[in-house]
Every structure is written in C-alpha cells, then in structure tokens.
Amino acid sequence: MIMANPGQPTIQRGSKGEPVKRAQRALRRGRSPELIVDGVFGRATEECVKRFQERAGLRPDGIVGSKTWAALPDGSAMPVLKNGSTGRVVSRLQTVLTDEAPSRWQITPQGIDGIFGRKTKASVEALQDWADIPVDGVVGDRTWGVELAGAGGIFERFVGLEFAEAPVAH
Template sequence: MPNPGQPLIRRGDQGTAVFRAQRALRRTPDLSVALDGDFGPDTEAAVERFQEGAGLDVDGIVGDDTWAALPNGGPMPLLKAGSKGDVVRDLQEVLISGSEDGDWPSPGEADGDFGAETKASVEGFQEWGQVDVDGIVGDKTWAVPLHAANSTLETAVGLDWAED
C-alpha cells in the first residue's frame, strides 16, 4: 500500500496527512492541487475528481479506499548543498536537460554530489519556476511544473525516490 496508516481527512483538516494527500493528487497528475497542507475547497474538488476517475464513491473525503487508490504521497528527499547519491545524480540529469534551453545554468557533471554548481542550477530553476530561491530542493521545488505535459521536477527525476 503506497500510503500506509493514513488517517481519514476531509475539508477543514490541516497538517502532514493533508500534505501527503495533496502530493499524491499532484502525482495522479493533477497539477492544479496546491501543496499547502490545508484541505480546502480546491483540495476537496481534486479528491472528488480523483474518486470519480478511479471509480470510487465520490464524497470528497480521503478514507481507506481513496488512500489505497492514490499513488505514494510521501515526500521526496530534501536535497541541498552537501547531499550525495543517486537521487542527486538523477536531479542533475534533469537540470542538465533543461539548462540546454538556457532557462537556468547547468549543474555541471551528473556526479551525484550537490555542490556549488548544482546549487546555482537549482537557484536558476527555482527562479524559472517562480518559487522561493534558496538552493534547496524541497516540496515546492519538487512540485514545479515542467514544459512537458503533466510533468513536474519530481516526476521527471522519478517517484521511486518518494519516501514512505
């Protein structure tokens, strides 16, 4: 199960379970869902659209059946200067591809080491994506839509990196 042990959530709820549901809804993909941790009318409408498309009872409430049908809503890893590993390499490869259009600087070689060039590339990507420019790849940066239809940075890098 991609979202084990999650509570029932509905309009008016706030917090980490709501963030998880919003991430999962964006991954369906429904890029209209804001990642704000607030289960408001827009999140409720997105849940209803998902439930209808998945053949579930349409009630706008995220209960066991909806959680089970949603993709993993766990966060992507937080990446920043000093981070290392395959997820950093995969991020660098996506940033290199996008930098070819001149929208942001290249991170240099895809070596799996989040150094100064990768930080500068992330900052350029954040500016391009109109999110806070801090050089740290967190929820808002992962959620930036790319030019490709229904694609975000996180889906381009790979949802295999989402944490449970």
C-alpha cells in the same frame, strides 16, 4: 497487494498536517500537478480529491477515507536536497537539471558528480525562478512539484519517484 498509503487517517477540508501533505503529493502525482503541497486541506485540495474520486469510480465527496487512500498513488515524500546532499538522487537531479536547462532556465549544475554544491544550487535557484516559486536553492515539495510544461510531468517524476521515502505505517 501492498497499499501505497497505509495507516492514514480520514482527512477532509479543514484538516492539516503530514497526512494532508501525503494526500496532496499523491494527488499531484496523479492528474493534479498544479496542487501545492502545503499540508492544509482547503478548497483546492477538496476539488482535486473530488476529481480524483470521480475518475476512480468512487463517490466524489471530497473526503479522503480508506477507499480513496487505497486508490491514490503513493504519497511518500521525496527527499529534501540542499547544499551538502550526496548520492544517486543528486546525480539524477543534476542529470535532469542539465537536460532541461537549455530550453528553460539556462543554468546547469556543470557536471554530474552526485554532490549538491554551489553550481547545483545555482541551477536549482534558476529552475525555481523560472517556475515562479520561492528561490532558496533547496529541493523540497514546491520544487519537486514544478510542472515541466511540454515535457509531460512534474519535476519529481523526471528525477525518479523511486527516490520517494518508503511508506511508514502509523
């Protein structure tokens, strides 16, 4: 069995950096979609870790060590998409933006061509405004984490977690 988060260091409240972002993404993909991926292991992250540990049958100490890392879903980053990005992930992004816009943020990318241009950027900006997150037209961690209430998940899940970057052993 391949571990979803190989080679990660033990982290806890006060830790910062990429390992914390990886844990936050993994927790968000579990049952904590409200968790913001900011790379700072604060009180909110600690509480999410404890809840996850309880559900996983681990001692709820709020520390992400080897057993917690092994139990967490993959915390790999989704790609950052912006003006000029292309490919299958952009096509999936455009499909989700098109499907979800009518009942939420109204502005679609006006086509699914796999090219992130000005119309896709306008749709992403409308999504960001609707979600009350910083509006920059770039699909990064904050945008991937937008919860689509009533739709059963966070934005990255709808586009497809198969686009997450492959795990890298450290």
